[in-house]
Amino acid sequence: MFGIGKNIVEGALNTTGDLAGSVINAGGNIIDRVTHLRGKKIKGKVILMRSNVLDFTEFHSSLLDNFTELLGGGVSLQLISATHASNDSRGKVGSKAFLERWLTSLPPLFTGESVFQINFNWEDDFGFPGAFYIRNGHTSEFFLKSLTLEDVPGYGNVHFDCNSWVYPSRRYNKDRIFFANHTCLPNDTPAPLRKYREEELWNLRGDGTGERKEWDRIYDYDVYNDLADPDDGDHRPVLGGSQQYPYPRRGRTGRPRARKDHNYESRLSQVMSLDIYVPKDENFGHLKMSDFLGHTLKAVSISIKPGLQSIFDVTPTEFDNFKEVDDLFQGGFPVPFNAFKTLTEDLTPPLFKSLLRNDGEKFLKFPTPQVVKDNKSAWSTDEEFAREMLAGVNPLVIRRLEIFPPLSKLDPKVYGNQRSTITEEHIKHGLNRLTVDEAIKQNKLYILDHHDALMPYLRRINATSTKTYATRTLLFLKDDGTLKPLVIELSLPHPQGDELGAISKLYFPAEKGVEGSIWSLAKAYVGVNDVGYHQLISHWLHTHAVLEPFIIATHRQLSVIHPIHKLLVPHYKDTMFINASARQVLINANGLIESTHFPSKYAMELSSYIYKEWTFPDQALPNNLIKRGIAVEDSNSPHGLRLLINDYPFAVDGLEIWSAIKSWVTHYCSLYYKDDKAIQNDFELQSWWTELREKGHADKKHEPWWPKMQTLSELIESCTTIIWIASALHAAVNFGQYPYGGYVLNRPTTSRRLMPEVGTAEYKELESNPEKAFLRTITSELQALIGISVIEILSKHASDEVYLGQRASIEWTSDKFALEAFEKFGKELFEVENRIMQRNKDGSLKNRSGPVNMPYTLLVPSSTEGLTAKGIPNSISI
The missing domain is CATH 2.60.60.20 (PLAT/LH2 domain)
Incomplete structure (x- = not known):
């Protein structure tokens, strides 16, 4: 022995x-x-x-x-x-x-x-x-x-x-x-x-030095200098640490610097793509790691993407008609045998099995997206196009039009005249006998405006394989509560220089003939803008990226027995790991997002540009709605706000969730802080808030809008906003990605050519074969297959998910009053869920389901495992 x-x-x-x-x-x-x-x-x-x-x-x-x-x-x-x-x-x-x-x-x-x-x-x-x-x-x-x-x-x-x-x-x-x-x-x-x-x-x-190992428990900050590999010839700007490219900080790994440029951190090999350091307690649990994500996300990056690229190099193909898109959800994607064998030989058995039809003949068979489950063509209607601005996966951009014609905030010395070319004559036919001034005063005009966000980068973006526009879409609020698109403005930089302003063209609703096909393409360009903005800004930047500094600061400055640590830490679960994984395979240079979305290699640089306008207080839902002109303060209305679009599913459901969170946070914080002086005397809390601003969001540390963290009301509002971002806001912009965007015709991720001009071969193709012309313009077949594979993964709930109003442990605190308040919070969310379901049954609320008959459930608190289009996890866990 x-x-x-x-x-x-x-x-x-x-x-x-x-x-x-x-x-x-x-x-x-x-x-x-x-x-x-x-x-x-x-x-x-x-x-x-x-x-x-x-x-x-x-x-x-x-x-x-x-x-x-x-x-x-x-x-x-x-x-x-x-x-x-x-x-x-x-x-x-x-x-x-x-x-x-x-x-x-x-x-x-x-x-x-x-x-x-x-x-x-x-x-x-x-x-x-x-x-x-x-x-x-x-x-x-x-x-x-x-x-x-x-x-x-x-x-x-x-x-x-x-x-x-x-x-x-x-x-x-x-x-x-x-x-x-x-x-x-x-x-x-x-x-x-x-x-x-x-x-x-x-x-x-820690002490800020050395390379972190898996057993380390160190939380520290770094800039985004790990997205590109200069040793392999990849170049992207370092994000964070400069006025030109400001950015929230990410978790520091301490990996060695790149050999060719010491401003960059070396990247992991693709084989080790998900082994990036985060403190072990921030890693996925064993269930989630062995579930779909740990292997599948990696496989899409290192096997499916290059495998598909090699197939398309040998047998280039395109979608020829809409039926071929539909077939992805019926029979899968046909792959030549030799290519199929090469493509699948590196895949793990569970993933291999999930991607195949039962008869083994085709590859990448996808579940039918909800947006086309009930009606295969309703996605293309103007009503559904507008409804998804209020009840889709990106309901955070539409705003009320208060000045006509729409103005630009871009510096005219740099970008010339960027004012909209839309006149009253262009839209008066759709204003229900109102003048523009009357429509504005009656809160009837709205705009989906992607112009200013994209125009500064559009010339460079269009120098890649992308060919697209900066868009403005004007809409009219009808008496039945639905929105009607009036006009779409497509703008390009002046060919002779940015300082000469924009070149714009207007497109109007039409249903038949070549005019109808052109209108469909105009809506597609708007969709391309919206998908890119959604993925990079509404989703990645405004939830994943901005929250990571809060996670790091909380662990560095608030003890595990601090009440605010106990309040917030469930809302941080898995976020650092999914962010680290994203930097390795999704948002990195030549990664899955660059490969499938229109900003291409300027994707993350564009998100840095938008971060310049980010403010923490405006992430609070009431403030966000007021800023966009969708709501006004009204002490006599529920939640202290009156919505100007009554049937706005995201806002209606969101305000109920927001109020429930705030009620819980108010009750909880009041247990430990009896007055403002207690806030001021809490040195851990003050260190937390100072470090968050000065290190976590260091490029914005001098902004005057930061709460001073001197009062109980500031603490309550800040914690409510953090929890809202981590839970409901992320759920609203994440778990609808596949249900809405899995059908690429509904939400194309890129466009490859500009609007056909009269007399060109492209225009003749549009006349003779509009479906083929549409498909040649938007996301390619290769991009669609890769993109759909990614968003299917990102839209699923794991088997070990913990949802808002729940805790992984029932004994997370010994304070019985806190436990009672939390139990009340759970019951309130259950009641909110019932009210959402009742609203979805109300036929008078036409924006709840729309022509596609897809009820708005993205803010329903509970869910089961899988692709459900509902459920609010506690944290940004995918």
């Missing part, structure tokens, strides 16, 4: 480099364990998740861990008193106790929870156990869910909600510490725990 043990140890030393630290003091640990058998005991229950023994590497580690147990090592815990201090004013540390029955408690075949008993020696003068150290003497990490102490004298049961990965002790300079799930402000922290609280935050901040 000892010979076998010796071989195991020698093998471990060869593979892990160091097991000696786990076994040198084995004799002492055995003595400790014998000592623990004497005296009064406190029983405890530890819940953790061990590694999957079906994985060969983990199985090897499991054998080594068992050997460590035999030598007296293993997993030890030491309680720390919150009421009794040692000579150094720190809480008294108890003697070691070890997890029991590790050897006899077999881990599950699939990663799951294991429960262990533990017995602590108890001293009568120990007091309340407010924290504990844990030391992992094994060779592999485990996920520690909780510790529960039973019948602590004078205190009853004491629970520690841990939810953190614990690596072998040799990976840490100091043993891991966890605090009881009590909540307190810094100044209210028991004196014996204060230094422990401060030290834990110091550990999480």
Whole structure:
């Protein structure tokens, strides 16, 4: 037996480099364990998740861990008193106790929870156990869910909600510490725990140097200098740290610099595409990682995309008619056998199976998008085109027109005259006998305006394979609550220079003949603008990117027992990991977004340009609606606002969700802050808010609109806005991507040629074969297949999703008043959900379902797993 043990140890030393630290003091640990058998005991229950023994590497580690147990090592815990201090004013540390029955408690075949008993020696003068150290003497990490102490004298049961990965002790300079799930402000922290609280935050901040390893727990900031690889000839500007390219900060990895340009961080190899560093606790859980996303997103990047490109190089093809698009959802995409074999040989079996028809003849068979499930042609109507501005996947751009003709905010010294060329004569036929002035005064005119956002980049974008316009779309609010498009303006930079202004053309609604085909193309160009703006701005920038600095600052400056940390941290789950993955395979140079969306290589640079206009207060839904002129303040109306478009599904449902969140946040924060002075005296809170501005959003640190964080109302509004961004706002712009955009005709991602001119071959094709001309103009077949593959992944809920109004643990706090308030929040959301469903049944609300008969459910709080077009996860988790 000892010979076998010796071989195991020698093998471990060869593979892990160091097991000696786990076994040198084995004799002492055995003595400790014998000592623990004497005296009064406190029983405890530890819940953790061990590694999957079906994985060969983990199985090897499991054998080594068992050997460590035999030598007296293993997993030890030491309680720390919150009421009794040692000579150094720190809480008294108890003697070691070890997890029991590790050897006899077999881990599950699939990663799951294991429960262990533990017995602590108890001293009568120990007091309340407010924290504990844990030391992992094994060779592999485990996920520690909780510790529960039973019948602590004078205190009853004491629970520690841990939810953190614990690596072998040799990976840490100091043993891991966890605090009881009590909540307190810094100044209210028991004196014996204060230094422990401060030290834990110091550990999480790190020193800003070195390359981060998977076991590190360091949260730090960096600029977006990891999107391109100058060593391979890729060049994109560094985003963040300059006035020209401002940007929110991302999590620092500390990877080496690129060889050819030290301003850039080196990139991971494609084979390791999702192994980018984030603190382990920010990584996907085992269910989600083994679910569809971990393998599928990577496969789209490293297998499907290049595989399809190679096929199309050999057998170039296009969609020839709309039926071929429909066939993607009926039979799949036909692939020549040899190409098919090459394309699929690197795919994991579950992914391979999910992409094939049952008969194995075709590849990439997609589920039917909801927008065409009930009616295959209703997407093309003007009513549906307008309705999706209020109830689609990007309902955040439309605004009320207050000045006619529409103005531009672009600097005329740089861009010349960018004012709209639309006149009253052009639109008077659609104003229901009103003049333009009367229509404006009666709040009847609205605009979807992508002009100013795109015009500064349009010349460069159109120098790529993209050929598109900056668009303005005017709409009229009809008496039945629906919007009617009046005119679309397509604009290009002046061919002789930007300073000469825009060249614009106007297009008007038509149903038949070549005029109808031209109108359909005009709407498609608007769709192209809207899809790109949605993906890069409404989705990526305004949710994913802007929130990451909040996550980093929270972990660096707010203790885990701080009430605001406990309030916000569920709304950060998985966000750093999905953002890191996006930087590696989605928004990187030549990545999936550049390959499929019209801004091409200027995609992220364009989002930096739009970030210049971003303000934190305007992310609050009421402020956003007021800013866009869609609502006005009205103390007599629900939520303090009166909507000027009563049947605006996103706004109506969103305001109910917003109010429920704010009510919960108000109740919760008021439990801990009795007045404004308490806000001002909370040094962790003040450090959090200062660092968030000065480091997290450093390029905007001098903006006057930042809340000062001096009052309770500022804290409530800020936390409500953070939760809104992470939950409902992201849900509204994410989970409808496939239901609306999976049908590429409805939401094309790019355009490849400009509007046909009379007398050209393209115009003749439009006359003779309008479907073919339309398909030659918008997203190519290759781009469509890649793009649909991506948004199908991004639109799905994982099996372990936690939704708004829920918590992963019911014992996340010991404060019964906070638990009662949270239970009330959950019940309020349930009532909101019922009201949304009732509104969707109201036939008088025509924007709720529209011609496509697709009810607006993106802000329904609950959902099941999969592609549901509803459900509000707590966090930006995909």
